[in-house]
Amino acid sequence: MAQGYTAKSNTLGNYRAVASVSNRFLDENLGIYALINAESYDRDADNLNAGYALAAGNAEVDPLTGYVPVEVSSVSFNRHIETRTRLGANLIMDYKIPNGSLKFVNMFSTSQRDYTDHNQNINYNDGRMNWTLSKGENEITQRVHSLKLDYDLSWLEIDLSASYTGARNTLDDSPVLTFNQTQAVEIAERENIIPEDLVARQATFRGTESVILRSGNLFSNFYEEDRFSYKADFKLPFNVGTNVTGYFKFGGQIVNQRTSTDQETPYLGFDGNANSADPGNNIANNLAVTIRDEFGLIPNDQGVITAATLTSNNDDLYDSFLGNRFGEVYFVSNPGILIDILNFVIGNPEFDASNEEVSSGSQGGWYDGPYQQLANDYEYREDKLATYAMTKFDIGKLMVIGGVRYEEVNSEYFAYNARDQRNAQNQIMFDTTSTADNSFLLPMMQTKFSPFDWMDIRYAYTQTLARPDYQQLSPKFTITQGNPGTIYTGNPDLVPAKSFNHDVSVSFYANKLGLLSVGAFQKTVENFVYTASYRADLAEEAGLDQLSNYQIVCNQYQRDRLGERYPSILSCQDDAFLVTPTGPSATIVRPVNNPNDGLVRGLEFDFQHNFWYMPKPFVNMVFGANYARIFSEIETPYYDVVIVINNDGPRPMPEPALFDSSYVSRLAGQPNHVLNTYLGYDNKGFSARVSVLYTSNVFNGSGGVFRENDSFNRDYLRLDFSARQRLPWFDGGAELFLNIQNLNDANTESSQRSIRGFTNVQNYGLTGNIGIRVRY
Numbered sequence: 010m011a012q013g014y015t016a017k018s019n020t021l022g023n024y025r026a027v028a029s030v031s032n033r034f035l036d037e038n039l040g041i042y043a044l045i046n047a048e049s050y051d052r053d054a055d056n057l058n059a060g061y062a063l064a065a066g067n068a069e070v071d072p073l074t075g076y077v078p079v080e081v082s083s084v085s086f087n088r089h090i091e092t093r094t095r096l097g098a099n100l101i102m103d104y105k106i107p108n109g110s111l112k113f114v115n116m117f118s119t120s121q122r123d124y125t126d127h128n129q130n131i132n133y134n135d136g137r138m139n140w141t142l143s144k145g146e147n148e149i150t151q152r153v154h155s156l157k158l159d160y161d162l163s164w165l166e167i168d169l170s171a172s173y174t175g176a177r178n179t180l181d182d183s184p185v186l187t188f189n190q191t192q193a194v195e196i197a198e199r200e201n202i203i204p205e206d207l208v209a210r211q212a213t214f215r216g217t218e219s220v221i222l223r224s225g226n227l228f229s230n231f232y233e234e235d236r237f238s239y240k241a242d243f244k245l246p247f248n249v250g251t252n253v254t255g256y257f258k259f260g261g262q263i264v265n266q267r268t269s270t271d272q273e274t275p276y277l278g279f280d281g282n283a284n285s286a287d288p289g290n291n292i293a294n295n296l297a298v299t300i301r302d303e304f305g306l307i308p309n310d311q312g313v314i315t316a317a318t319l320t321s322n323n324d325d326l327y328d329s330f331l332g333n334r335f336g337e338v339y340f341v342s343n344p345g346i347l348i349d350i351l352n353f354v355i356g357n358p359e360f361d362a363s364n365e366e367v368s369s370g371s372q373g374g375w376y377d378g379p380y381q382q383l384a385n386d387y388e389y390r391e392d393k394l395a396t397y398a399m400t401k402f403d404i405g406k407l408m409v410i411g412g413v414r415y416e417e418v419n420s421e422y423f424a425y426n427a428r429d430q431r432n433a434q435n436q437i438m439f440d441t442t443s444t445a446d447n448s449f450l451l452p453m454m455q456t457k458f459s460p461f462d463w464m465d466i467r468y469a470y471t472q473t474l475a476r477p478d479y480q481q482l483s484p485k486f487t488i489t490q491g492n493p494g495t496i497y498t499g500n501p502d503l504v505p506a507k508s509f510n511h512d513v514s515v516s517f518y519a520n521k522l523g524l525l526s527v528g529a530f531q532k533t534v535e536n537f538v539y540t541a542s543y544r545a546d547l548a549e550e551a552g553l554d555q556l557s558n559y560q561i562v563c564n565q566y567q568r569d570r571l572g573e574r575y576p577s578i579l580s581c582q583d584d585a586f587l588v589t590p591t592g593p594s595a596t597i598v599r600p601v602n603n604p605n606d607g608l609v610r611g612l613e614f615d616f617q618h619n620f621w622y623m624p625k626p627f628v629n630m631v632f633g634a635n636y637a638r639i640f641s642e643i644e645t646p647y648y649d650v651v652i653v654i655n656n657d658g659p660r661p662m663p664e665p666a667l668f669d670s671s672y673v674s675r676l677a678g679q680p681n682h683v684l685n686t687y688l689g690y691d692n693k694g695f696s697a698r699v700s701v702l703y704t705s706n707v708f709n710g711s712g713g714v715f716r717e718n719d720s721f722n723r724d725y726l727r728l729d730f731s732a733r734q735r736l737p738w739f740d741g742g743a744e745l746f747l748n749i750q751n752l753n754d755a756n757t758e759s760s761q762r763s764i765r766g767f768t769n770v771q772n773y774g775l776t777g778n779i780g781i782r783v784r785y
């Protein structure tokens with residue numbers, strides 16, 4: 010049982026309890042192990058995000074910095090308040106049979122996140138401040154059931170297993186409400202000025218009476234994953250004379266997996282005139298007048314609802330945010346009354362934009378049509394077949410393992426493309442399905458040579474895969490509003506990234522020295538996935554992509570397939586666009602496989618030592634350190650627009666064209682240095698450790714043609730402490746323990762390249778646990 014403390018909320022409300030029991034029955038043939046656990050923790054945090062863009066009208070490189078000037082576009086504060094609870098249970102049963110055993114494993118866990126986010130966005134481009142309240146209860150459940158048979162025929166060992174894994178992630182009716190204030194921030198020149206130096210621009214904030222209630226929506230998401238796996242392994246031991254021993258092993262696995270998401274995002278805008286004397290049939294005005302009277306809200310002179318009566322009276326929410334280095338918290342909304350307002354609107358059919366009796370569908374109200382219900386839904390099915398063969402043999406002091414694995418995956422992806430039209434009564438969904446398959450042959454080899462009892466030399470060669478995530482594989486595309494707009498799309502043709510890995514190490518483990526291991530590694534990664542961005546019309550001319558991939562046209566097939574569900578399709582003309590970008594020069598943002606290989610190489614050192622030769626009390630001290638030096642590099646293409654001269658006509662004409670170039674960087678997610686070290690003390694029943702985690706800056710992502718927008722995690726250093734004391738109870742099976750994380754209150758921080766301005770700061774603060782553990 011453990012009691013915990015969280016510095017961010019300054020509470021002792023955290024707890025963790027674990028209980029387990031095990032025994033054997035039926036003449037020791039049946040074994041049963043059962044465990045239950047429960048815990049609750051605060052996960053409060055203050056998170057900052059900042060956006061940057063090239064300085065308006067200035068694309069010249071600054072000779073002092075070597076970069077094009079940038080300016081801060083926005084700074085966002087997010088005060089995250091969360092209580093996370095977990096419940097879990099394990100039941101494991103095994104039964105001995107002649108020459109083998111049966112094992113039945115069951116695991117269940119559920120966690121619930123009760124969270125509230127108060128977000129404040131300071132927009133330096135248009136002088137606005139924006140506030141968003143998000144609140145929800147997110148529940149995640151997981152189940153694992155597996156049955157395994159081990160059988161030994163002396164000349165053949167057989168392992169057969171079948172398992173099911175299920176996961177559900179549910180977020181029901183999470184309200185999101187937004188506010189803003191115009192002319193809240195001074196707009197002025199800000200080239201190469203970091204966010205901390207822009208705080209004075211916020212002095213024009215005009216108070217909460219000028220904060221306007223703008224919109225509300227209700228976010229729901231249900232994620233479901235089911236995975237069935239069937240596996241068979243066969244092992245043939247062998248001996249060749251007295252010097253060679255080993256085994257040959259082969260087997261296979263079949264995996265069937267289904268993943269789906271059902272997401273809903275209905276919304277409304279509070280843009281009616283609450284001062285209207287006669288709203289008539291105007292659904293937006295009717296809504297504003299009704300909630301004004303129902304909840305005692307105060308509109309301004311223009312009839313827009315203000316935050317005068319919607320402000321939170323919780324003073325803690327206005328506490329210093331990251332030392333107020335980036336500005337203070339100016340407004341926090343009251344969740345209770347806002348949720349009541351939202352529920353009142355949702356439950357009233359007079360405000361339903363889909364209700365033809367009160368609305369044409371495009372005049373405001375509560376929008377909950379097909380676009381809000383289906384646009385982000387998908388279903389992904391994957392069938393995987395894997396087979397392998399391997400052998401292991403020992404010849405004196407040499408051990409060799411070699412083998413090959415064949416893996417084949419077939420998948421199908423179902424999603425929707427949509428025409429929103431901002432009309433709840435005229436939204437049309439166009440389903441789309443893609444299929445893909447790939448196969449790989451993956452060899453591997455591992456060797457270990459032990460020339461002395463205190464020394465090992467190891468080498469391994471492996472090939473591994475990293476598959477794209479579900480969003481990257483999606484066949485759907487989304488076209489933003491505006492001209493020419495942006496097209497965000499997945500790519501079903503993505504193939505897994507494949508890594509060719511070499512690892513070599515030498516280990517020394519003499520008793521007086523402790524353990525010393527020195528290693529080197531190299532990984533060559535092909536088909537690394539990155540996000541490309543390019544203009545649609547120019548990409549078509551260059552043969553890179555086609556605008557028609559993002560257009561849906563009317564024809565008889567569409568009328569037959571969709572006409573019954575969407576009658577408006579029946580009257581569309583052949584070749585008329587049902588879905589198309591606003592303009593052919595729309596920007597396409599699409600994940601693609603990098604044609605260039607990435608390279609990761611490095612050195613790793615591991616040292617564990619006991620100070621046996623020192624006088625007391627130092628003789629009881631222990632030390633350990635693990636350090637990795639990492640080098641990585643990849644060349645990534647990017648696509649820019651340049652002006653070229655067309656000489657084909659009667660006179661030269663300047664025309665835009667796609668310029669294909671590349672940049673060299675570290676691989677995303679790779680640091681240069683990683684260090685984990687600890688200093689400990691062990692004496693009889695007492696043990697303590699002080700540990701240090703250090704990670705040097707991590708490359709997060711590239712700005713493409715504009716290296717000024719590259720992002721890095723800054724260096725991170727964290728101190729932790731742990732201790733335990735054995736107690737003389739339950740025959741020595743009891744102990745008291747203490748764990749403290751983040752003693753130095755370290756933040757996770759990232760920054761932009763050219764002026765080193767913050768792009769993200771995450772502050773979770775110190776956490777600690779104290780408890781007692783009993784074994785008997």
